[in-house]
Amino acid sequence: MNKSPCSATQAIPNAGPDFERLLGQEVVIEATQGSARTGAQSIEPDHSPRASQAGTSAQVRQLPRAGILPRTSAEADVQREVEQFLYLQAELLDSKHWQAWIDLFDAQGVYWMPVMPEQTEWEGSPSIFAEDKLMMEIRKGRVSHPNAWSQAPMWETNHLVSHVALESVSDTEICVRSRFHMMELRRDSVRHFGGRYQHTLMRGNDGALRIRLQRVDMFNSQASFDYVLQIWV
Numbered sequence: 001m002n003k004s005p006c007s008a009t010q011a012i013p014n015a016g017p018d019f020e021r022l023l024g025q026e027v028v029i030e031a032t033q034g035s036a037r038t039g040a041q042s043i044e045p046d047h048s049p050r051a052s053q054a055g056t057s058a059q060v061r062q063l064p065r066a067g068i069l070p071r072t073s074a075e076a077d078v079q080r081e082v083e084q085f086l087y088l089q090a091e092l093l094d095s096k097h098w099q100a101w102i103d104l105f106d107a108q109g110v111y112w113m114p115v116m117p118e119q120t121e122w123e124g125s126p127s128i129f130a131e132d133k134l135m136m137e138i139r140k141g142r143v144s145h146p147n148a149w150s151q152a153p154m155w156e157t158n159h160l161v162s163h164v165a166l167e168s169v170s171d172t173e174i175c176v177r178s179r180f181h182m183m184e185l186r187r188d189s190v191r192h193f194g195g196r197y198q199h200t201l202m203r204g205n206d207g208a209l210r211i212r213l214q215r216v217d218m219f220n221s222q223a224s225f226d227y228v229l230q231i232w233v
Contacts, residue, residue, distance in 0.1 A: 067165030067177070075169075082176050082201065083164045085209050090159035090180075093232060098140040101232070105133055106202055106210035111232060113216040128229065129216070136232075143231055155186035157231075161197070174201040174209070180216075182233055193233050195219045 070076040085104075092101040105111070112122050113129035122130035131139065163179040181194045195218040201209045216233055 067167060068169065078169055078174070079164070079166060081209070082166065082174060085201070086161050086164060086176075086178055086197070086199070089211075090161050094157050094159055098144065102133060102136045102140065104211050105136070105214075106204070106212055107133070109133055109211045109213070111136065111211075111214050111216070113218065113233065117217050128218075129232065139231070155184060155230075157185070158183045172203050173212075174203070175199070176201065180233075193218055193220065195233075
């Protein structure tokens with residue numbers, strides 16, 4: 001399967017009859033026939049104001065559900081376990097323990113970084129990363145090679161992981177989403193990457209968690225960079 005079970009969404013409840021009126025207040029630029037350019041459009045003519053909301057129903061975008069709030073000590077234990085797992089993953093990346101990081105994935109594990117957040121699969125569509133464990137091993141060998149130019153001088157990264165929210169929990173599978181920020185130092189340049197992780201974690205017979213799928217949606221994936229990503233974010 002090329003789809004994460006951690007992608008379920010639900011609609012935000014409608015705010016009521018006043019919602020449409022609030023959207024139509026003057027704090028929002030509306031396109032009116034023959035009106036002079038105002039607001040951002042007066043500065044940048046290419047700015048496109050939204051159409052008037054009059055006579056239309058309010059459209060509410062889809063957002064992820066709030067997540068499972070721990071109610072029992074067992075649920076709180078799972079929350080802490082998952083958080084510590086994600087923190088360990090970040091620590092292994094920052095300390096360049098590549099093999100230990102790869103070992104966090106199970107035999108079917110995939111690391112996937114789509115180009116666009118709308119993507120639902122990696123087969124037949126471009127991705128920044130779409131690697132199984134074999135491809136991870138190949139990447140590890142390349143960046144670890146003594147003659148790897150991209151690693152000279154050795155660069156550093158620092159990950160912050162937060163907003164860990166469990167989406168579903170069973171005896172064998174946990175779906176979790178979180179937010180991340182990574183700072184990368186290479187020579188005299190610093191780059192910043194941020195976005196959302198979605199993990200499908202499987203619990204093995206030994207009770208340990210392993211990654212079946214790690215999806216990485218970078219909010220700045222469309223930005224231009226001086227050099228390509230060499231290693232996992």
